[in-house]
Amino acid sequence: MARINENYKKLQAGYLFPEIARRTREFAAKNPQAELVRLGIGDTTLPLSESVIKSLHATVDKMADSKTYRGYGAEQGQEELRQAIVDHYRKYKVDLQPDEVFVSDGAKPDSANIQSIFSSGAVVAVQDPVYPVYVDSAVIGGKTSGFYNGRYEGLVYMDCTEENEFFPEVPDQKVDLVYLCSPNNPTGAVATHKQLKKFVDYAHDNEAVIIFDAAYAAFISDPSLPRSIFEIEGAEEHCIEINSFSKLAGFTGVRLGWTIVPHKLVIEGTVPGEVQSLWNRRQTTMFNGASNIVQLAGVAALSSAGQKECQKMIDYYMENARIIRNGLNDVGIVTFGGINAPYIWAKTPDGLDSWEFFDKLMNEAHVVGTPGAGFGRLGEGYFRLSAFGERSNIKKAVASIKKNLKI
Amino acid sequence: MARINENYKKLQAGYLFPEIARRTREFAAKNPQAELVRLGIGDTTLPLSESVIKSLHATVDKMADSKTYRGYGAEQGQEELRQAIVDHYRKYKVDLQPDEVFVSDGAKPDSANIQSIFSSGAVVAVQDPVYPVYVDSAVIGGKTSGFYNGRYEGLVYMDCTEENEFFPEVPDQKVDLVYLCSPNNPTGAVATHKQLKKFVDYAHDNEAVIIFDAAYAAFISDPSLPRSIFEIEGAEEHCIEINSFSKLAGFTGVRLGWTIVPHKLVIEGTVPGEVQSLWNRRQTTMFNGASNIVQLAGVAALSSAGQKECQKMIDYYMENARIIRNGLNDVGIVTFGGINAPYIWAKTPDGLDSWEFFDKLMNEAHVVGTPGAGFGRLGEGYFRLSAFGERSNIKKAVASIKKNLKI
Incomplete structure (x- = not known):
C-alpha cells in the first residue's frame, strides 16, 4: 500500500510567510481603516525594464x-x-x-x-x-x-x-x-x-x-x-x-x-x-x-543597455534601504545589512522577541516585517525588513515608525 | 566527504534522444545533400494561437x-x-x-x-x-x-x-x-x-x-x-x-x-x-x-475562442497522423495509434529490430523516427512517428517512404 514520505511530517508547520499572512489578515479584519505597509516578503515592485x-x-x-x-x-x-x-x-x-x-x-x-x-x-x-x-x-x-x-x-x-x-x-x-x-x-x-x-x-x-x-x-x-x-x-x-x-x-x-x-x-x-x-x-x-x-x-x-536599467532599479531599492536604515536608527533601533544587500536586519528593541516586535510594529506603526525567528534559532531577537517596496510606501512606513512606534 | 547519489550510475547511459541526435548528425555529415525530415521528437510546430x-x-x-x-x-x-x-x-x-x-x-x-x-x-x-x-x-x-x-x-x-x-x-x-x-x-x-x-x-x-x-x-x-x-x-x-x-x-x-x-x-x-x-x-x-x-x-x-483555435491545431496534427498512417499502411507497414493520439506506433517490417529500422528509414527515405526499443523492452520491433510536423514535411516524408523505402 502507498505510504507518504514521512520526512514531510518532520517539517515544522506554519512556514513563516503563511503565519505572517494569517496575523496580517486578522489585524486587517479588526482594523479596516488601518493602511498596512508590507515590508515583509522580498518581492520586487518596480516594473520590468524597457529592454x-x-x-x-x-x-x-x-x-x-x-x-x-x-x-x-x-x-x-x-x-x-x-x-x-x-x-x-x-x-x-x-x-x-x-x-x-x-x-x-x-x-x-x-x-x-x-x-x-x-x-x-x-x-x-x-x-x-x-x-x-x-x-x-x-x-x-x-x-x-x-x-x-x-x-x-x-x-x-x-x-x-x-x-x-x-x-x-x-x-x-x-x-x-x-x-x-x-x-x-x-x-x-x-x-x-x-x-x-x-x-x-x-x-x-x-x-x-x-x-x-x-x-x-x-x-x-x-x-x-x-x-x-x-x-x-x-x-x-x-x-x-x-x-x-x-x-x-x-x-x-x-x-x-x-x-x-x-x-x-x-x-x-x-x-x-x-x-x-x-x-x-x-x-x-x-x-x-x-x-x-x-x-x-x-x-x-x-546587455549593456539592460544592465544600466537594472542598475537604476537596484539604486532605487538601495535608496529605500538607506531610508529604512536611517529611520530605524533615528528611533534608536540598531540595524545591520542594507548596504550591499536589500535586506535590513534589525535588532528588536527593549528585549522583545521577534514575534512580539512583529505584533508591536503592526499594531502601532501599521508596518509588516518578518520576524527573525522564522529564519532559525539565532534569528530570535531580530527582525528583517525588505527594501523592495515602492518609495512612497517606504517613506510612509518610516514616518509612521517615527511617529507611532512606542520605544 | 561529499559523495554522489549513486542511483544516477544505475541509469542507462545514452538516453534515447541524444543517441538519435548522434546518429542523425553522423548521417547528415556523410550525406550533406540529403534533406532529412524529422518525425522523431513529439515537438509542436504550429505557432501559438491568436488568443x-x-x-x-x-x-x-x-x-x-x-x-x-x-x-x-x-x-x-x-x-x-x-x-x-x-x-x-x-x-x-x-x-x-x-x-x-x-x-x-x-x-x-x-x-x-x-x-x-x-x-x-x-x-x-x-x-x-x-x-x-x-x-x-x-x-x-x-x-x-x-x-x-x-x-x-x-x-x-x-x-x-x-x-x-x-x-x-x-x-x-x-x-x-x-x-x-x-x-x-x-x-x-x-x-x-x-x-x-x-x-x-x-x-x-x-x-x-x-x-x-x-x-x-x-x-x-x-x-x-x-x-x-x-x-x-x-x-x-x-x-x-x-x-x-x-x-x-x-x-x-x-x-x-x-x-x-x-x-x-x-x-x-x-x-x-x-x-x-x-x-x-x-x-x-x-x-x-x-x-x-x-x-x-x-x-x-x-477560453471559448482559445479552445476553437486549439481544436484547429489538433485537427491539423491529426490530419498529419492520418497521412502518416495511410502512407505506412500503403507500403505494407502495420500501424497502431494515431487515431485519438498524435503518435503512430508502427511495427518494423521484415523482422528488423527498432534501431535497424531507424537506420534503414534514415538511410533510404531520409526520415528520422524514434526506435521503439528506446521506450522499453516491449518497444523492440516497433517504431514511433510523431504527427507534430509541418504538413509539407509530413507529405515529403510519406512520399519518400513510398518511393525509396525498400521493403
Whole structure:
C-alpha cells in the first residue's frame, strides 16, 4: 500500500510567510481603516525594464509565426542565454564554459533540487539564521531526524551573530555540503574574499561541496566584495553557484535563474566533468527548461543597455534601504545589512522577541516585517525588513515608525 | 566527504534522444545533400494561437507598468488559471476545487517530482513501453537496483502488446504507485472507461495510487473515451492526474501544465486532504510557480475562442497522423495509434529490430523516427512517428517512404 514520505511530517508547520499572512489578515479584519505597509516578503515592485519588455514582445511575436516559432528547447537553456551569462561573469574575471551554465526557473528550485545529485546521507551545513528552503529540502530528502530546541538533528548549523558580523566560521566538524548565501538573506551580511577563501579551503581539506547562493550579488556596490564564489582561488574545484534574475532584473514572477556546475568540481569517486554531467542528467530527466518566452529577456537584462536599467532599479531599492536604515536608527533601533544587500536586519528593541516586535510594529506603526525567528534559532531577537517596496510606501512606513512606534 | 547519489550510475547511459541526435548528425555529415525530415521528437510546430498571443502581449504590457506589475505569485498558480482549469474539467463532468489544481511548468517535472511525497520504498509500476521520465525518476529516487535484460529490478512492468491492444492488465502483485499514460506516449493507445475502472478498482483493493498522465487528452475525438481519470467512479480517492498545455495549445517551449491532487485521495496513515497538502508543501518549498508571463495565456487557451483555435491545431496534427498512417499502411507497414493520439506506433517490417529500422528509414527515405526499443523492452520491433510536423514535411516524408523505402 502507498505510504507518504514521512520526512514531510518532520517539517515544522506554519512556514513563516503563511503565519505572517494569517496575523496580517486578522489585524486587517479588526482594523479596516488601518493602511498596512508590507515590508515583509522580498518581492520586487518596480516594473520590468524597457529592454526586457522589448525582448518579451519580440519573442511573443516570433512565437506567433510558424517560421520563427520554437517548441522544446534545450533543458539547459538557450545558447544565447548561456553565453550571455558566461560573458556576465567575465566582468568579475571569472572564466566559465557555456555548458557549465544551467539555466533554470529560479534559485529557489535549484537550491532545493541540487541535493538530488548528492548522496542522501550527505551531512548538510547551513547558516543560522538561514533561508528556509535549504533546510526544508534537506528535511524532505531525509537528511534530518527530530526537531529540538529550534534546530533539526542531523544538520550542522553555522552561527551567524553580531559578534562575527553575521558571517560564520567554517564548521568545526566534517560536513559534505555547505550552503552559503552572500549577500545574505535574511541578515544582509556580505562575505569578504578572505571569509570565502576560508570556506573554499575548508571544502578542499574536507572534500566538501559549497553551494553558494549569489541571488543578491547585484546589490553589492563595494568593489572590494566578491560577487561570485568563483572569484576565489580554487573555488571551481569545490563550489556550485546558484543565481537568479529575480532580484537582478525584477523577474521574481517571471522565473529565470541559473546554476553553475564547473567541470573542475570533483568529489569522492568522481572524475572532472562527472558532477557537471550528473546535474545535466538531473535537469534533462526531471526538468524541461525555463519558459522560452522569457529566456531572451534574460539576455536583454544582461546587455549593456539592460544592465544600466537594472542598475537604476537596484539604486532605487538601495535608496529605500538607506531610508529604512536611517529611520530605524533615528528611533534608536540598531540595524545591520542594507548596504550591499536589500535586506535590513534589525535588532528588536527593549528585549522583545521577534514575534512580539512583529505584533508591536503592526499594531502601532501599521508596518509588516518578518520576524527573525522564522529564519532559525539565532534569528530570535531580530527582525528583517525588505527594501523592495515602492518609495512612497517606504517613506510612509518610516514616518509612521517615527511617529507611532512606542520605544 | 561529499559523495554522489549513486542511483544516477544505475541509469542507462545514452538516453534515447541524444543517441538519435548522434546518429542523425553522423548521417547528415556523410550525406550533406540529403534533406532529412524529422518525425522523431513529439515537438509542436504550429505557432501559438491568436488568443494566446494577444494574452501574452497584454501580460507583458502589464509587467511594464508599476500599477499592474506582478512579482511573486502563489506557487500553486494564479487563481484565474486554477479556476479556468476547474471549468475545463466541467466539460467532462468532473467536479474539482481550485485548490486541488496545482499549476506547474509542465507534465515532465510534475510526473518526476510527484514521487517526492511518497515513501522512498514505494514499489512503482509502469507500462512497457513507457515514457522514460517515470522510470528514470524512480531510478534516481533509489527505487530500483540493477538493470538486467532491458528492465530495472525493483520496478513492476505492465506489458503493453499487440495482444492487449497496448493497454495493460492490472499488476498481478501489490504495488504502491501505478503510472498510466492515456492517450499513450509512445503507443498512441487510449484506455476505455472499462479499462481504467479496472485500475481504479485495483488501486482501491491494494491501497495504491494511480498517477495518470493525460498530457495528450485533447487528441481524443471519440466521445466514448475518457479524457480524465476522474471520469471514472471512485478515481478521486485513488488518483492524481497530470496534464499540460504543451500539446493542447502548442506550449512545449512555453512551459505550463498542472497536476490535480484531490482532497479525497487518502493513503495509508493519512486523512482526507493530507496528500493534497503534502503536494502543496512540496511545491511551496521546492518550486516557485510557473512564469507569470504565461499563466494568463493558459486561461486564454482554455477560453471559448482559445479552445476553437486549439481544436484547429489538433485537427491539423491529426490530419498529419492520418497521412502518416495511410502512407505506412500503403507500403505494407502495420500501424497502431494515431487515431485519438498524435503518435503512430508502427511495427518494423521484415523482422528488423527498432534501431535497424531507424537506420534503414534514415538511410533510404531520409526520415528520422524514434526506435521503439528506446521506450522499453516491449518497444523492440516497433517504431514511433510523431504527427507534430509541418504538413509539407509530413507529405515529403510519406512520399519518400513510398518511393525509396525498400521493403
